[in-house]
Amino acid sequence: xxxxxxxxxxxxxxxxxxxxxxxxxxxxxxxxxxxxxxxxxxxxxxxxxxxxxxxxxxxxxxxxxxxxxxxxxxxxxxxxxxx
Amino acid sequence: xxxxxxxxxxxxxxxxxxxxxxxxxxxxxxxxxxxxxxxxxxxxxxxxxxxxxxxxxxxxxxxxxxxxxxxxxxxxxxxxxxxxxxxxxxxxxxxxxxxxxxxxxxxxxxxxxxxxxxxxxxxxxxxxxxxxxxxxxxxxxxxxxxxxxxxxxxxxxxxxxxxxxxxxxxxxxxxxxxxxxxxxxxxxxxxxxxxxxxxxxxxxxxxxxxxxxxxxxxxxxxxxxxxxxxxxxxxxxxxxxxxxxxxxxxxxxxxxxxxxxxxxxxxxxxxxxxxxxxxxxxxxxxxxxxxxxxxxxxxxxxxxxxxxxxxxxxxxxxxxxxxxxxxxxxxxxxxxxxxxxxxxxxxxxxxxxxxxxxxxxxxxxxxxxxxxxxxxxxxxxxxxxxxxxxxxxxxxxxxxxxxxxxxxxxxxxxxxxxxxxxxxxxxxxxxxxxxxxxxxxxxxxxxxxxxxxxxxxxxxxxxxxxxxxxxxxxxxxxxxxxxxxxxxxxxxxxxxxxxxxxxxxxxxxxxxxxxxxxxxxxxxxxxxxxxxxxxxxxxxxxxxxxxxxxxxxxxxxxxxxxxxxxxxxxxxxxxxxxxxxxxxxxxxxxxxxxxxxxxxxxxxxxxxxxxxxxxxxxxxxxxxxxxxxxxxxxxxxxxxxxxxxxxxxxxxxxxxxxxxxxxxxxxxxxxxxxxxxxxxxxxxxxxxxxxxxxxxxxxxxxxxxxxxxxxxxxxxxxxxxxxxxxxxxxxxxxxxxxxxxxxxxxxxxxxxxxxxxxxxxxxxxxxxxxxxxxxxxxxxxxxxxxxxxxxxxxxxxxxxxxxxxxxxxxxxxxxxxxxxxxxxxxxxxxxxxxxxxxxxxxxxxxxxxxxxxxxxxxxxxxxxxxxxxxxxxxxxxxxxxxxxx
Ligand SMILES: [Mg+2]
Ligand SMILES: [Zn+2]
Ligand SMILES: [Zn+2]
Ligand SMILES: [Zn+2]
Numbered sequence: 001x002x003x004x005x006x007x008x009x010x011x012x013x014x015x016x017x018x019x020x021x022x023x024x025x026x027x028x029x030x031x032x033x034x035x036x037x038x039x040x041x042x043x044x045x046x047x048x049x050x051x052x053x054x055x056x057x058x059x060x061x062x063x064x065x066x067x068x069x070x071x072x073x074x075x076x077x078x079x080x081x082x083x
Numbered sequence: 084x085x086x087x088x089x090x091x092x093x094x095x096x097x098x099x100x101x102x103x104x105x106x107x108x109x110x111x112x113x114x115x116x117x118x119x120x121x122x123x124x125x126x127x128x129x130x131x132x133x134x135x136x137x138x139x140x141x142x143x144x145x146x147x148x149x150x151x152x153x154x155x156x157x158x159x160x161x162x163x164x165x166x167x168x169x170x171x172x173x174x175x176x177x178x179x180x181x182x183x184x185x186x187x188x189x190x191x192x193x194x195x196x197x198x199x200x201x202x203x204x205x206x207x208x209x210x211x212x213x214x215x216x217x218x219x220x221x222x223x224x225x226x227x228x229x230x231x232x233x234x235x236x237x238x239x240x241x242x243x244x245x246x247x248x249x250x251x252x253x254x255x256x257x258x259x260x261x262x263x264x265x266x267x268x269x270x271x272x273x274x275x276x277x278x279x280x281x282x283x284x285x286x287x288x289x290x291x292x293x294x295x296x297x298x299x300x301x302x303x304x305x306x307x308x309x310x311x312x313x314x315x316x317x318x319x320x321x322x323x324x325x326x327x328x329x330x331x332x333x334x335x336x337x338x339x340x341x342x343x344x345x346x347x348x349x350x351x352x353x354x355x356x357x358x359x360x361x362x363x364x365x366x367x368x369x370x371x372x373x374x375x376x377x378x379x380x381x382x383x384x385x386x387x388x389x390x391x392x393x394x395x396x397x398x399x400x401x402x403x404x405x406x407x408x409x410x411x412x413x414x415x416x417x418x419x420x421x422x423x424x425x426x427x428x429x430x431x432x433x434x435x436x437x438x439x440x441x442x443x444x445x446x447x448x449x450x451x452x453x454x455x456x457x458x459x460x461x462x463x464x465x466x467x468x469x470x471x472x473x474x475x476x477x478x479x480x481x482x483x484x485x486x487x488x489x490x491x492x493x494x495x496x497x498x499x500x501x502x503x504x505x506x507x508x509x510x511x512x513x514x515x516x517x518x519x520x521x522x523x524x525x526x527x528x529x530x531x532x533x534x535x536x537x538x539x540x541x542x543x544x545x546x547x548x549x550x551x552x553x554x555x556x557x558x559x560x561x562x563x564x565x566x567x568x569x570x571x572x573x574x575x576x577x578x579x580x581x582x583x584x585x586x587x588x589x590x591x592x593x594x595x596x597x598x599x600x601x602x603x604x605x606x607x608x609x610x611x612x613x614x615x616x617x618x619x620x621x622x623x624x625x626x627x628x629x630x631x632x633x634x635x636x637x638x639x640x641x642x643x644x645x646x647x648x649x650x651x652x653x654x655x656x657x658x659x660x661x662x663x664x665x666x667x668x669x670x671x672x673x674x675x676x677x678x679x680x681x682x683x684x685x686x687x688x689x690x691x692x693x694x695x696x697x698x699x700x701x702x703x704x705x706x707x708x709x710x711x712x713x714x715x716x717x718x719x720x721x722x723x724x725x726x727x728x729x730x731x732x733x734x735x736x737x738x739x740x741x742x743x744x745x746x747x748x749x750x751x752x753x754x755x756x757x758x759x760x761x762x763x764x765x766x767x768x769x770x771x772x773x774x775x776x777x778x779x780x781x782x783x784x785x786x787x788x789x790x791x792x793x794x795x796x797x798x799x800x801x802x803x804x805x806x807x808x809x810x811x812x813x814x815x816x817x818x819x820x821x822x823x824x825x826x827x828x829x830x831x832x833x834x835x836x837x838x839x840x841x842x843x844x845x846x847x848x849x850x851x852x853x854x855x856x857x858x859x860x861x862x863x864x865x866x867x868x869x870x871x872x873x874x875x876x877x878x879x880x881x882x883x884x885x886x887x888x889x890x891x892x893x894x895x896x897x898x899x900x901x902x903x904x905x906x907x908x909x910x911x912x913x914x915x916x917x918x919x920x921x922x923x924x925x926x927x928x929x930x931x932x933x934x935x936x937x938x939x940x941x942x943x944x945x946x947x948x949x950x951x952x953x954x955x956x957x958x959x960x961x962x963x964x965x966x967x968x
Contacts, residue, residue, distance in 0.1 A: 034925065039207065040932040070941040070953055077936060082211070 010049045017066040019050045022077075027061040030077055044078040051080055058082040095284025096169075102294040106157035107131045107143050110297050113327035115315075127322045132156050133299045153299025158326060160293055160356075161333045162349050163260040165245045167357040167364060169290035174241045176267060176287050177258075179220050179278060181229035182236055182249075185269025187277060188226035189219070197277055216279040244366045245357060260353070264291040295356065297322055317378040321359045321370065328352045403549040405430055409504075410540055412527035413724055417579065417716045418565035420502050420516035421527025422494060422547065427520045428455050430549050431491040432498055433462070436484055447492045448481040455520065460491040494518050494549065499560045501548040502528070504536040508908060511535035511571060511578065515563035530585070531716050532565055534693040535578050566713035569704055572946035576696025577704055577712075581688075581720055584732070586821035588723030589640070589686035590656075591730050595671050597636035598627065599726075604634050607725045611718035613642055636726075637681040643719040645707050646679040649965040650699050655689040655820040661809070674699070677965055688820025691720075696950040702958065705949065738813040739831040739875050745806035749799045749833055753871055756795040760864050763787050785844065788862070789837065792869055796836035800829030807832065835870035835882070838889035844868050845885055856881060 010016050022030065031038060038061060044051055046058050056062055060080040068074040111125045122128035133153035134141045141151040165173065181188055189197070197219050205212040228235055238250040239258075247258040258266075267290070272282040280287065303316035315323075332348040358370040361382035369377045385391045405426045412421055436444055450457030451471050461469045461480075464487040474480045484490070494500070498518040507513060514535065521527055526545055533539065550556045561567070571578035581589065591597065599607070608618070627633040657663050657672035666675055666683060674684030676699070690699045704712035741749075766772045767784045775783040804825060807814055813831075817823045830836070838845060845868035851859040857866040865871070868885040872878045878886060917929050924942055926935040939945075941953075949955035 034923075034933060034936070036931055036933060040930070042933065066940065068941050070943055070951075074937060074940040076940075077933075 009053055011053050016050060017064050019054050019056075020063050020065075021054055021056050022061045022063055026063075030061060030063075034077075038079045041077050041079040043081045045083040046080050047083055056080045093284060095281065096286070096289040097296065098286065098289050099292075099294045102155075102157050102296050105155050106294075106296065107154045108156045110156050110158045110322070110326055111330075113323055113330055115319075115323060116313075120313075127156075127297060127319055127326060128300060128305070129156060132297070133301050135300050135304060151301075153301035155299060156297035158295040158297055158322075158329060160295055160352065161329055161336065162352065163264050163291045163293045164349075164353040164356045165260050165263070166290050166292050167245060167360045170241070170243075170245050172287075173263060173267070173290055174239065174247070175220060175224075176270065176278065177239045177247065177263065179223040180266070180270050180274065181232060181234055182266065183234040184229060184232040185266060185274075186229065186231045186271065187219070187274045188223045188229050188231075188236065190230045193222075194274070194277065198273070201277060213279070216277070219277055220279075244364050245353065259349075260291050264288050264293075267291065292356065295325065295359075317372070317380060318359075320372070321355065321378060321380055324355045324370075325352065325359060328355055401548070403430055403551060405547045406544055408525045409538060409543050409545045410523075410525040410527055411530050412521075413530055413721065415519055415527060415529055416517070416713070417529040417531050418516055418713065419519045419529070420500065420547070421521040421523075421525075422500075422518050423524050423526070424455050424520055424522060425524065426547070427494040427518070428452065428457070429459075430494045430547070431459050432494060432549060433489045433491050433551060436486050436488040436490060438486055441484060441486065444490045444492065445481040445484055447490060448484060449477050451477050456493045456495045458490050458492040462489040462491070464488055494520065496520055499550065499556050499564070501550065501559055501563065502526075502536075503546045503548065504538050504543065505546075506905065506908075509535075509571075509573065511568050512537075513563065514565050514568055515559035516565060529716075531579050531581065531693075531720060534580070534582070535568065535571070566709045566716075569709060569712050569716075570701070570946055572944070574696055575945045575948045575950045576694065577698070577701050578694055579716065580693035580695065580698075580700050581691045581723070582693055583822050584727055585720050585723050586688050586692060586819050587732050587816055588727035588730075589691055590815065590819040590821070591732070592636040592723060592726045593640055593681065593685040594636065595685075598633040599636065599639065601625070601632055601634070603726075603729060604639060606729065607639060607722045608642070610721045610725050611643070612714070613718070617642055617646075639722070639726075640686060640719065641680045643715060643722075644676065644679040644681070645703075645711070648676055648679045648703065648706075649962055650674060650676040650702065651961060652699075653689065654684050655687040655692075656685060656818045658818070661818075685819075687818075692820060697955075697958075701950070702962075706962065732812055732816075734813045734816075736875070738807070738811045739828065739873075741803045741806045741832050745802050748802050752795060752798050752802065753834075756791055757864065759791050760788055763791070764862060784862075788864070789844065792837050792864055796829065796834060799833040800825065803829060803833035831874045834873050835878070835886065837864075838868040838870060838885040840868075840888055840892050845888055854881060854884065 011019070027038070034041075038059075041061065044056075044062060046052070046056060048056075051062065054062070058080050062078045062080060064076050064078060066074050066076065108125065108129050108131050110127055110129065112123060113126070114123055115126045115128050117123055122130055124130070131141075131143045131154060133143070134146070134148045134151050137148050140147060141154075143154045144151055146152075179188070180186060187194055197215065201212060201215055204215070226236070240248040240250060240255070242248065247263060248255045249258055267286075267288040270278075270287055275282040275287060278287075298318065303318040305313050305315045305319065308314055328348060328351050332345065332352055335345050335348055354367065355370070357364060357367065358378070359380055362369050362378050362380040363383065363386075370380070371377055383390070388394060405422075407423065407426070415421055434440065434444060444458070447456055447458040448461060448471065451474075452459045457471075459471055461471065461484070463469065464485070469480070471477060471480075496517075496519055499515050500518055501513055502516045503513040505512075512535070514532070516528075519527075526547065528536075528538070528545075536545070538545065550559050565579070569577055569579045624638075625632040626635045626638055651666070652674050653663065654672045654674050657668075657670070661670040661672050663670055663673040666673060668683065671683065671685055674686075674690060675682045686699075689695060692698065692700070695701065700712075700715075703715060763772065763784060767780065772780060772784060772787070774780055775786055778786065804814070807828070809815075809818070813823065813828060815821075817825055817828055840847075845853055847853070849855055852861060853866060853868065861867075865881075868889070870878060870882040870885060872882055918926055918934055919929075920938050921927055924937050925933050926938050927933055943951070943953055945951060949958060
């Protein structure tokens with residue numbers, strides 16, 4: 001029914017939390033505070049609609065800011081992998 | 084010997100050379116014992132495979148039975164056979180490599196590139212390396228022609244379970260294991276590596292067996308049955324089969340038998356070797372014992388619930404545990420468990436002798452294993468273990484007790500033990516209790532702790548485990564004891580609390596009309612431990628002074644509340660005509676507690692019930708400590724039970740018997756519904772029925788009928804309940820939430836209503852009808868499982884049948900659901916079992932991989948939260964100000 005050419009930006013949807021690609025420095029400091037290598041973060045595929053929309057590439061680290069009913073905002077990180 | 088540290092374990096495929104190297108003997112004969120019953124050398128019971136009888140010395144390693152590890156032998160297979168566990172890998176390898184030169188069917192450039200990528204990523208990105216290998220394999224399988232030798236490739240066909248064919252021009256040609264082995268041997272090591280195997284530890288051709296290891300006898304012991312006849316292990320039987328066929332195959336080949344016969348025997352050998360590994364291969368007949376029982380071969384030993392992994396490694400039988408039937412005891416504390424004396428005399432706690440306990444421990448030693456409280460063993464300072472059963476003069480032995488000895492004494496009162504009921508679905512399925520040794524043969528537990536275990540007393544059994552070290556005991560006591568687990572981490576509310584009679588008792592005591600005499604009050608308080616000062620206060624001030632001093636029930640329960648406790652809220656009975664939304668409540672269904680005095684409202688399920696978050700009980704435990712919660716459970720609930728014992732509570736037929744006017748009204752209503760249904764059917768037949776959007780006409784009719792009948796039952800229930808006395812016992816139990824519901828009362832007093840199977844009216848059974856008592860195509864209410872009768876009036880045979888059909892579905896559903904949710908639970912637990920919260924608040928695996936950057940996204944421990952919230956501002960205001968915002 002819906003034509004495949006009509007792409008919708010997932011970021012405008014109210015249920016999609018804010019995603020952003022970290023700069024090298026930010027990524028480095030996140031990994032430093034957690035004391036881990038990038039692959040020890042949870043992964044997200046580069047083909048994920050939101051990652052495509054924000055232009056994430058394999059190797060990037062993405063910050064996701066979710067709404068939390070208890071503490072307002074909660075921050076998580078994901079490592080972009082190919083696929 | 085050098086001390087070595089294991090850094091890792093590597094798995095590979097055994098090579099034939101390795102099999103021969105670790106073998107102590109070749110197994111060559113299928114006869115096992117000679118006439119006098121001694122094992123034959125060169126048979127599967129060859130003595131060099133390890134000692135089996137006590138006292139003997141192993142001819143291979145010289146050890147006696149306990150210390151000989153057992154030794155492998157081997158069978159030289161006359162013709163190679165496929166290892167059934169590697170069929171998939173063999174299939175892939177055959178397709179991915181050239182049939183002539185054995186190379187990957189990719190150009191050298193491609194291979195070089197892939198090798199470079201592979202070696203770059205395999206250390207850090209194992210999962211990406213796996214994907215690369217899959218890709219290389221896919222590309223190589225695709226190639227029709229070998230780029231190295233130019234050979235045209237044929238399609239390989241696998242006929243499950245282990246037959247390979249090549250689709251040549253002349254037709255299907257079978258590839259024998261020898262052909263396959265020849266091909267696999269040709270694959271160079273470098274290509275093997277790019278196919279994902281380590282050629283040093285797993286050469287592809289080793290997947291075709293030429294030598295078969297024969298496991299030591301210790302893993303397949305023969306057992307003596309009473310008659311003195313030897314029964315061999317299933318593995319031994321299977322190995323004998325293999326040796327026998329191998330022998331016959333050799334003889335046939337040597338005798339120059341026709342190709343056909345040789346091939347048949349070869350196939351048979353393949354079958355036996357395959358079923359030796361796994362006797363549940365789809366497409367192969369299972370190998371059976373003479374009695375017809377399927378053989379339990381290697382894979383069967385490992386697989387499933389009783390297999391090596393789930394049955395012996397993940398879970399095993401343990402010492403210092405007991406299991407028996409449970410029964411209730413309202414008189415013991417909620418964190419106690421009643422233990423039968425017989426159990427207490429077998430289970431022991433090791434207690435180290437000190438100068439402070441030496442006299443007590445001497446008493447235990449003197450009492451010995453037979454008399455409780457005694458002791459079963461003493462471990463001397465030098466580590467020697469003395470069994471007190473065999474000490475002749477225990478009195479004298481007790482005098483030799485000195486500090487440093489350890490006495491394994493019987494279980495005594497106040498010992499901390501872990502109590503458990505399966506299925507252990509959450510952590511509060513295992514809690515620590517304090518022991519109370521009691522006469523009898525059952526474990527006793529307080530009724531209030533039934534909800535976390537989901538226990539009842541219809542024959543349930545529970546397990547008891549005794550922690551054996553000071554650390555374990557301390558941990559159990561501090562973390563696992565019942566009153567530290569009254570609030571569940573599942574939803575942050577009290578999981579322990581009153582049920583059934585406790586609720587009825589609380590209601591009957593707190594209801595407006597209840598006045599108790601001084602004597603009754605004393606009876607109730609006699610079972611409770613009330614602090615002197617609050618006792619003195621209430622006894623001064625009865626609600627009624629003359630003509631008799633009488634206390635209200637509300638005064639009684641106020642004795643148990645802290646003097647600064649405030650609460651407002653609806654009771655469970657606040658519903659329907661007796662609902663109240665604020666303090667101005669004529670039905671006594673709105674609870675008001677000010678400064679620890681119950682001023683208004685009754686205590687029922689909403690106030691003190693189990694699994695009721697944000698209730699009075701929840702706030703009491705949360706705001707006045709778990710120890711106060713424990714005290715409350717041990718005292719106020721006992722008073723309720725004492726009161727209900729004095730008051731009495733039962734149900735009679737009269738409680739569900741409705742007046743004749745009400746019956747007449749229901750009959751009238753039934754007639755009305757009947758005519759509505761027949762009118763619907765008539766309109767449907769005439770085609771006048773209005774169709775519901777998205778449904779067929781038939782479905783619409785069903786919907787209309789269901790609606791009509793549902794209304795009928797609701798109306799009948801309404802008529803019935805309004806004719807019943809709201810203060811009759813059954814109705815009280817339903818309204819307070821003690822037991823039963825309004826629906827149950829409706830079904831008892833008015834009618835059962837529609838019975839359903841698979842969410843529809845019952846429609847199957849006979850051709851176009853449910854039972855032969857109806858005309859074909861009859862879709863009236865009574866022909867499709869509607870029951871007009873009540874349990875009070877009784878069901879007719881047809882109604883009984885429909886009710887049984889619906890009841891059966893319920894049972895089947897439960898059985899299916901529990902097995903499915905059990906499987907899901909197992910998988911979740913295995914996936915999550917080793918995760919932990921680190922000190923930085925992150926949730927990580929044992930390898931440091933981050934699962935959550937902040938526990939739960941908010942760092943909240945639900946057990947310590949106010950029903951999931953970090954702070955409940957409304958409750959704080961209510962608590963301090965004494966009224967709701
Ligand atoms: Mg039960
Ligand atoms: Zn379609
Ligand atoms: Zn040995
Ligand atoms: Zn080739």
